[in-house]
Amino acid sequence: MEIAALILASVLFVVGVIGSFAPVLPGSPLIWLGMLLYALLTGFEPFSILFFVLQGLLALAVMGVDYLATALGSKRLGGSKAALWGSMLGLLVGFFYFPIGLLVGPFLGAVLFDLIFSRKPEQAVRAGLGATIGFWLGFPFKLALELIMIVWFFITIF
Numbered sequence: 001m002e003i004a005a006l007i008l009a010s011v012l013f014v015v016g017v018i019g020s021f022a023p024v025l026p027g028s029p030l031i032w033l034g035m036l037l038y039a040l041l042t043g044f045e046p047f048s049i050l051f052f053v054l055q056g057l058l059a060l061a062v063m064g065v066d067y068l069a070t071a072l073g074s075k076r077l078g079g080s081k082a083a084l085w086g087s088m089l090g091l092l093v094g095f096f097y098f099p100i101g102l103l104v105g106p107f108l109g110a111v112l113f114d115l116i117f118s119r120k121p122e123q124a125v126r127a128g129l130g131a132t133i134g135f136w137l138g139f140p141f142k143l144a145l146e147l148i149m150i151v152w153f154f155i156t157i158f
Helices: 002-018 027-042 049-076 081-095 100-116 121-157
Strands: none
Touching: 002 027, 002 121, 027 049, 027 121, 049 081, 049 121, 081 100, 081 121, 100 121
């Protein structure tokens, strides 16, 4: 049973890490869920409540970095909330056109949404550029936090 639980957790970890750049997948919550399912299936033996609380806080930090990096990047270059939402939708659509879609999708989504809400084209382009830069600058931090979560899990069970 422990091996099956470890496989299930590992699959959720991989899907969670993929979720770092695919907004359709809730990355860090999936990683946290993998840990919880492992604990449920193995009797919670090496885990404490503090472990799950701190892991949950790390998962929330990942989501915060995701939102803040994209928002700050867009805002820094004059983007609106519409640009932020457009960049996230563009990233989602861009995921299906991997890998180039991950670079172009957030930009096009932010520009399109900013233009829809009556912005000037040059301002919309700047907002799109800011949202894209913000997202990709935040990506290494999100990935690092998720890897910390996963490594901590494995240290705890072994």
